[in-house]
């Protein structure tokens with residue numbers, strides 16, 4: 001197991017509330033056989049490795065809160081963090097998998113997603129953003145080279161943030177992404193500030209959710225959260 005403490009520190013600094021982040025990388029052969037034995041036999045080596053990396057990252061993020069139990073998962077795959085903590089897990093990569101977890105007792109809900117920085121193809125872009133979002137992003141990134149991935153990552157983080165309370169499947173076009181500030185990076189410069197909300201038909205899901213996009217050389221990381229007072 002390889003801990004990415006530089007990424008952990010960077011992400012902790014970037015969140016506007018007190019939070020803990022765990023970041024763990026795992027290559028083939030990293031997961032001990034005794035841990036593999038606990039996973040469903042249908043899981044591929046990569047699936048086992050990403051789940052393992054996510055749980056190791058969670059253990060690191062939970063350490064300062066003195067939580068030693070392994071984070072469970074409900075029948076729908078939602079990770080179960082002990083109250084009053086809000087938390088979320090993500091993973092990405094193939095040969096080297098990154099497991100990422102963020103935990104905080106300062107917010108009501110929290111979602112995180114991480115993606116390797118690479119441009120998305122036109123078909124995928126169309127599935128993720130609508131014409132309005134596209135215009136917004138083109139203003140800061142004419143070719144949508146990097147920015148469509150910001151929207152993808154932010155919408156996935158939003159989904160993880162709201163799903164545990166609403167239990168509704170949401171498509172990419174049901175969630176709207178508004179970029180208040182564009183990120184500049186990699187690492188060290190400014191983060192992207194976003195608001196995300198969801199309208200199902202005429203009805204808003206009703207939760208104001210804010211988010212932050214952090215760029216590193218290698219990754220896009222998106223956080224989404226709802227504050228304790230619902231704002």
Ligand SMILES: CC(C)(COP(=O)(O)OP(=O)(O)OC[C@H]1O[C@@H](n2cnc3c(N)ncnc32)[C@H](O)[C@@H]1OP(=O)(O)O)[C@@H](O)C(=O)NCCC(=O)NCCS
Nearest residue numbers: 051077078079089090091155156159160163170171172175
């Ligand atoms: C939940 C979902 C977004 C996860 O995305 P992913 O690319 O498969 O996986 P990631 O690496 O980003 O994250 C996986 C982790 O998310 C967490 N997770 C899974 N389902 C979740 C849910 N419904 N709510 C919150 N967290 C969830 C789990 O901890 C999981 O890791 P684990 O299974 O090892 O415990 C995806 O599987 C999904 O269900 N998508 C359908 C809805 C959607 O994407 N709509 C478009 C955006 S609005």
